[in-house]
Amino acid sequence: MTNALQITDLWKSFAGTAVVKGVEFAIAPGEIFGLLGPNGAGKSTTINMVAGVARIDRGSVKVFGYDNQREYRRTRRLVGVMHQEIVIDHFFPIDRALRIHSGYYGAPADAAWRERLIERLDLGPHLHKPMNKLSGGLKRRFMVAKALIHKPRLLILDEPTAGVDVELRHGLWDFVREINHEGTTVLLTTHYLEEAEQMCGRIAIMNHGELIALERTPELLRRLENRCLVLTLSRPLGQVPAELAAFGATLEAGGETLTLAIPPGKTAGDALGALTRVGVEIAEIETRKAGLEEVFIELTGMRVKNGRGGER
């Protein structure tokens, strides 16, 4: 079976610094595939090369078997991209912008599909508003419609839900699942790891321009099964002690709950030793299954910026 996307030995440098270094992965038709990584890992640059908006220094990208450098027109029609930055034609009303975009891809007008996008993304009441008057959430919904207007077989979403409220995030993901069930392959990046966990059948993690993990989501999570310690502290901490950084420690509940992930090669005893050295007073200890967040910290040594906290 031809892959929906086949990336081979992909490289990109800016001003002599490599930011994508030999990235390789393939996505089968029908998958929802997550590409994750800390800020600056090279995800957007990779996506931009797939979308044909950034020049490929070395390597190849094939979309449903077609090389996106040699057969640019064909691959452009097969791919729909929602870019991270909000790049929009400021003064056009939504309605006109959608028509222009569908013409741009040379797609035959499909009125029913257009109507469905407008309805599912709740754009109907706003069709005549100029883009520079849209709220952030509405802009995102419009950008999803724009990415899909020419019925691409591969949909790429670069942080589609960054900064949007929970209700809209759920609505967008429901819609993405719906079109995925109907056959659209999806590649997405998100800073909301719980969403990646729920949405993606497989997840790749990039760091410093390289792919450092690529697994089915349950297997990725199993790496750290039962390797997460959740401590209730007798005295709340104001901040995570530096000595606990190796355990990806995080604080919650006003400093009363400290969570540690135990990396391979270390034991719960090592974690407890570090805690004793730091002098935290523990009221209660429990173990739990690690989530993608702990796996991510373990692999990259970094926290993804997300709705719950900042970067470390």
Ligand SMILES: Nc1ncnc2c1ncn2[C@@H]1O[C@H](COP(=O)(O)OP(=O)(O)OP(=O)(O)O)[C@@H](O)[C@H]1O
């Ligand atoms: N046009 C550009 N010119 C110079 N450097 C760039 C350009 N675009 C990206 N970079 C650099 O390339 C590196 C990778 O950036 P990229 O945006 O691909 O990362 P990312 O993983 O998408 O991060 P984020 O999650 O913050 O979007 C960063 O160091 C960034 O500063």
